[in-house]
Amino acid sequence: MPSPDLSVEYCGLRLPHPIVVAPAGITETADHLRRCEDAGASAAVMKSYFEFEPARRHATPRFRVIRPGGPMSARVLYSFEQASVFDLQHYAEEIRRAKETCSIPVFASLSCNTEEHWLEACRAVEQAGADGIELNCSCPHGTHITRGDDIVDAIVGALGVARSATTLPLVPKITPQLARPDLAAAEAQEAGADAVILFNRFTGLDIDIETQQPVMHGGYAGYGGTWAIHYVLRWLTATYPLLSIPIAASGGVFDAAGAIKMILAGATVVQVCSVIVVEGYEAIGRIVQGLAEYLERHERQSLAEIRGIVCNRLVTLENIDRRNRVHALVDPSTCKSCGTCLRVCIYGAVSINDKKYRIDPEQCDGCGLCAELCPARAITMIERPVPLERG
Numbered sequence: 001m002p003s004p005d006l007s008v009e010y011c012g013l014r015l016p017h018p019i020v021v022a023p024a025g026i027t028e029t030a031d032h033l034r035r036c037e038d039a040g041a042s043a044a045v046m047k048s049y050f051e052f053e054p055a056r057r058h059a060t061p062r063f064r065v066i067r068p069g070g071p072m073s074a075r076v077l078y079s080f081e082q083a084s085v086f087d088l089q090h091y092a093e094e095i096r097r098a099k100e101t102c103s104i105p106v107f108a109s110l111s112c113n114t115e116e117h118w119l120e121a122c123r124a125v126e127q128a129g130a131d132g133i134e135l136n137c138s139c140p141h142g143t144h145i146t147r148g149d150d151i152v153d154a155i156v157g158a159l160g161v162a163r164s165a166t167t168l169p170l171v172p173k174i175t176p177q178l179a180r181p182d183l184a185a186a187e188a189q190e191a192g193a194d195a196v197i198l199f200n201r202f203t204g205l206d207i208d209i210e211t212q213q214p215v216m217h218g219g220y221a222g223y224g225g226t227w228a229i230h231y232v233l234r235w236l237t238a239t240y241p242l243l244s245i246p247i248a249a250s251g252g253v254f255d256a257a258g259a260i261k262m263i264l265a266g267a268t269v270v271q272v273c274s275v276i277v278v279e280g281y282e283a284i285g286r287i288v289q290g291l292a293e294y295l296e297r298h299e300r301q302s303l304a305e306i307r308g309i310v311c312n313r314l315v316t317l318e319n320i321d322r323r324n325r326v327h328a329l330v331d332p333s334t335c336k337s338c339g340t341c342l343r344v345c346i347y348g349a350v351s352i353n354d355k356k357y358r359i360d361p362e363q364c365d366g367c368g369l370c371a372e373l374c375p376a377r378a379i380t381m382i383e384r385p386v387p388l389e390r391g
């Protein structure tokens with residue numbers, strides 16, 4: 001069987017695969033973009049340029065890993081890294097340098113507050129050779145969010161102004177902090193976006209309870225981690241059926257499985273950031289290889305064959321099977337008698353006899369929590385011969 005085709009069409013570009021590096025310090029200079037290319041990225045987005053000048057000076061320290069020793073899934077990357085350190089002239093110069101030294105497409109990312117500056121910045125990055133422009137009105141510590149702007153209005157306004165200044169593809173980045181991000185994305189499409197990005201990071205806060213101070217630099221920060229993917233997947237599946245433009249998924253992808261989930265939910269490209277911040281640029285190659293292996297294993301020739309297929313598989317609230325179909329069963333040979341199942345069962349289904357736990361199938365609600373929490377993995381959920389109807 002020929003090797004699968006990972007290529008995707010995005011903003012008029014044919015990319016060899018969907019893994020794009022999202023904007024952050026890891027894409028701040030032409031040298032960083034070169035590292036993205038060397039590590040196998042199909043495109044990269046330069047760290048955002050901000051009109052708001054104070055944002056261009058980095059605060060220190062600006063990274064904290066919450067629950068650092070725990071598994072990756074429990075960690076939170078908490079950070080305050082606002083804008084590129086460059087002014088507009090230097091930012092455009094860096095794009096020019098990147099285009100001279102890299103062959104992958106390079107997107108600019110702009111965050112402006114005034115119409116004049118949107119115009120000036122779009123023209124500057126187009127002249128410098130950028131392949132597209134991300135419109136960043138969604139930075140968790142950017143001016144739009146901190147001022148409490150109506151983000152959808154800001155995106156639609158930015159699209160209108162930017163379109164009058166440039167013919168480059170325009171890609172607004174949507175904040176997750178909206179009640180209906182799917183409708184925001186649809187409005188962006190209506191306003192002329194060439195693609196949309198779901199999402200930037202959440203704005204949040206952590207507090208040191210001993211000093212009773214906000215941690216790090218003393219203000220709000222952005223936060224993310226592998227957990228964020230579930231939020232993105234949920235809104236991807238709602239957004240994909242509404243749009244005819246491509247969606248770039250961003251948030252919580254740390255491995256190939258994460259990227260595959262995003263594509264199954266409707267993403268055309270998958271932007272990665274935090275995994276590179278904490279594991280290095282090599283993560284890109286691992287994810288791309290995992291994508292190819294997945295398609296081969298599932299005997300698929302291209303990503304188009306799997307894109308968005310989960311959208312049609314979602315069950316509506318009315319159609320969820322709410323019968324009691326399964327019950328828990330303890331394997332006495334692997335049970336370590338720790339008592340976790342007894343503690344968490346709120347249905348009174350667990351009893352103990354000779355230090356071994358037993359679950360009464362009649363009392364068992366089939367919720368599955370004991371099986372998920374059993375440290376010895378001694379509990380399995382068994383299909384009932386006849387599902388129990390609930391009263």
Ligand SMILES: Cc1cc2nc3c(=O)[nH]c(=O)nc-3n(C[C@H](O)[C@H](O)[C@H](O)COP(=O)(O)O)c2cc1C
Pocket residue numbers: 022023024025047048077079081082083084109136139173199200201224225228250251252253271272273274275277
């Ligand atoms: C340290 C850091 C800096 C970031 N800077 C930017 C930025 O300048 N512009 C932007 O649009 N997004 C920025 N982001 C958001 C990322 O591009 C990305 O959308 C987000 O982190 C979610 O993806 P991830 O879970 O792969 O990190 C930043 C994220 C981090 C962690």
